[in-house]
Amino acid sequence: MKVLITDDSEFMRLIIKAALQEVDPNLEIFEAENGDVAVEIYRENRPEMVFLDIIMPVKNGIMAMEEIRQLNPNVKIVIVTSVGQEEMVNKANELGVNAFIPKPFQPQEIKDVFTQLRGM
Numbered sequence: 001m002k003v004l005i006t007d008d009s010e011f012m013r014l015i016i017k018a019a020l021q022e023v024d025p026n027l028e029i030f031e032a033e034n035g036d037v038a039v040e041i042y043r044e045n046r047p048e049m050v051f052l053d054i055i056m057p058v059k060n061g062i063m064a065m066e067e068i069r070q071l072n073p074n075v076k077i078v079i080v081t082s083v084g085q086e087e088m089v090n091k092a093n094e095l096g097v098n099a100f101i102p103k104p105f106q107p108q109e110i111k112d113v114f115t116q117l118r119g120m
Contacts, residue, residue, distance in 0.1 A: 001118065002028045002047035006038040006064065007080065008056040012103075016051055016080065019107035023114055035064030042068050047075070049117060051110075054081040054088045062091050069095055076117040080105065 003020060005013045013031050020027055030045055032038035035052075036059040042050065050068060052061035065077055079092050080101045089100065098120075099113045 001026075001049070002030065002045055003114075004030045004032065004038060004041055004045070004047040004050045006032040006035065006051065006056070006061065007053040008033050009053075012053065012080070015107060016110050019110035020114055022107075023111050035059030035061055038064045039067045039071075042071060042075075046072065049076040049078070049114070051078045051080050054079060054092070060088075062088050062095070065092060065095050065097070076120070078113055078117070080110075 001024065005016045007013050017029055017031070020029065030041045030047060032041050034056045038050070038052065052065055054061040061079060061081070068075060068077065076098045078099045078101060079097050080103060082103045098117055101109050101113055
């Protein structure tokens, strides 16, 4: 299974990646530091699940989610973001986000959401 992790913080990407690899060491994991790179990686590799931060430079997570949804309306999308961004959270809901994980989070939350969505 292919998974894309998008966050402008390399540390956050590392934490999410480590949690996912504990669940399934055979995952093919791609990383992007902004929404623009995320869309490009998505286009080329078509991962089945995408973890997206909202606040990022160049292209935010909501804009990236819109483009990724156009490419594949069935891709599983998880927003991992700080609380207090209600307008963007509402927009993500309109676009059909599959799950939200608020920062700060425990690695177990990543594992639980991944396991739940993978089974859908």
